[in-house]
Amino acid sequence: MSEQQIVPPRCAGCGIPLHSVDQNQPGFVPEASLEKEETICQRCFRIKHYNEASSVTVDQDEFLRLLGGIASTNSLVVHIVDLFDFQGSLISGLQRFVGNNPILLVVNKIDLLPRITNWNRLRNWVQKQAREEGLKTVDVVLCSARRNIGFDRVIEAVNTYRQNKDVYVVGATNVGKSTLINRLISDYSDLKRELTVSRYPGTTLDAVHIPLDDGKSIIDTPGIVYSWRMSEIVPRKDLAALLPDKPLKPLTYQLNEKQTLFFGGLARFDFVEGQRQSFTAYLSSGLPVHRTKLERADELYAEHRGVMLSPPSLEDLESMPPWTRHRLRVPPNSKQDVFISGIGWIQTNGTTGSTLDVHVPRGVKVMLRESIL
Numbered sequence: 412m413s414e415q416q417i418v419p420p421r422c423a424g425c426g427i428p429l430h431s432v433d434q435n436q437p438g439f440v441p442e443a444s445l446e447k448e449e450t451i452c453q454r455c456f457r458i459k460h461y462n463e464a465s466s467v468t469v470d471q472d473e474f475l476r477l478l479g480g481i482a483s484t485n486s487l488v489v490h491i492v493d494l495f496d497f498q499g500s501l502i503s504g505l506q507r508f509v510g511n512n513p514i515l516l517v518v519n520k521i522d523l524l525p526r527i528t529n530w531n532r533l534r535n536w537v538q539k540q541a542r543e544e545g546l547k548t549v550d551v552v553l554c555s556a557r558r559n560i561g562f563d564r565v566i567e568a569v570n571t572y573r574q575n576k577d578v579y580v581v582g583a584t585n586v587g588k589s590t591l592i593n594r595l596i597s598d599y600s601d602l603k604r605e606l607t608v609s610r611y612p613g614t615t616l617d618a619v620h621i622p623l624d625d626g627k628s629i630i631d632t633p634g635i636v637y638s639w640r641m642s643e644i645v646p647r648k649d650l651a652a653l654l655p656d657k658p659l660k661p662l663t664y665q666l667n668e669k670q671t672l673f674f675g676g677l678a679r680f681d682f683v684e685g686q687r688q689s690f691t692a693y694l695s696s697g698l699p700v701h702r703t704k705l706e707r708a709d710e711l712y713a714e715h716r717g718v719m720l721s722p723p724s725l726e727d728l729e730s731m732p733p734w735t736r737h738r739l740r741v742p743p744n745s746k747q748d749v750f751i752s753g754i755g756w757i758q759t760n761g762t763t764g765s766t767l768d769v770h771v772p773r774g775v776k777v778m779l780r781e782s783i784l
């Protein structure tokens with residue numbers, strides 16, 4: 412008890428220690444608010460009320476210490492992954508950090524997939540992908556925290572595996588950890604409390620312990636920053652165009668070999684070799700697609716980048732890493748996705764195989780995967 416009195420109070424929205432010393436430091440609150448309960452810091456206030464983009468980044472070593480500390484606890488680990496950026500947001504080495512604690516994999520943002528999705532098939536796909544990445548889980552649940560879809564199953568699974576333990580919610584930035592916990596709080600306790608959520612990655616700054624009625628806690632954690640995610644690389648003002656808000660509308664392109672698609676100015680997709688076939692792109696509708704001949708692609712980019720081929724805008728081009736090329740070979744008779752972290756994916760439909768080049772800012776994860784749909 413006495414220990415609690417000497418630690419500084421923390422922001423109820425993002426977990427940062429509160430102070431009233433310097434307005435420009437995260438955690439600032441006017442002195443009068445310091446003594447109140449459930450205070451939120453000025454930054455959280457601005458995110459909540461003005462949708463402001465926060466520019467604080469969490470020290471990753473600090474974060475890994477927090478994650479590694481879970482190994483010595485007896486808890487349930489809920490790992491949240493963003494379905495739109497599955498391979499970008501999965502923490503494949505999570506088991507190493509959390510020791511013997513069970514991991515429940517919650518796949519969030521399923522509202523972004525077309526309504527006609529075969530959910531059983533998708534769940535099997537998730538299980539297989541997680542296994543391939545070396546992640547052992549006790550169960551897999553699909554949900555949409557924001558749209559309140561599949562939440563009965565989330566609660567049922569948490570109840571089943573929690574067994575009077577604490578619950579750590581972990582994941583990459585922006586996958587919806589805080590949104591999901593806000594829903595859990597309203598189901599598990601009478602607390603009138605709301606964690607800060609925002610469209611920008613890096614909202615939660617430190618662990619936030621939320622007491623449950625049985626004396627245990629749900630713990631929100633800051634998101635891990637993966638530099639291979641496009642959402643960590645693009646300027647913040649372009650995130651709205653990049654991150655989908657509504658169900659993805661598949662766009663189908665009949666392409667001959669030697670044709671190219673540009674996805675804004677963020678990625679370029681070359682159909683280098685193969686028989687004429689269709690490709691189905693699942694992207695945010697905020698990202699304009701331009702089609703051209705492969706032989707004209709370099710020229711088109713040089714002429715129109717930052718303007719017709721945007722985001723990013725001209726003034727932000729400088730801050731982006733240069734593009735690198737990934738060569739992919741799709742085997743015959745296989746339905747695969749070209750996955751580009753943060754952009755979405757392009758489904759291949761050909762029966763004869765193909766050779767593809769994908770150009771993206773250096774570091775962004777690009778891979779072929781078994782088709783999600």
Ligand SMILES: Nc1nc2c(ncn2[C@@H]2O[C@H](COP(=O)(O)OP(=O)(O)OP(=O)(O)O)[C@@H](O)[C@H]2O)c(=O)[nH]1
Pocket residue numbers: 519520521522523554555556557558582583584585586587588589590591607608609610611612613614615616632633634635655656657
């Ligand atoms: N489409 C969709 N968006 C969601 C869903 N859940 C959360 N989001 C959105 O994802 C964004 C990030 O949500 P947060 O809850 O702040 O994510 P977080 O994982 O806590 O992020 P950090 O604190 O930065 O690690 C917000 O814009 C949410 O509205 C969902 O089920 N579907």
Ligand SMILES: [Mg+2]
Pocket residue numbers: 588589590607608614615631632633634
């Ligand atoms: Mg958060």
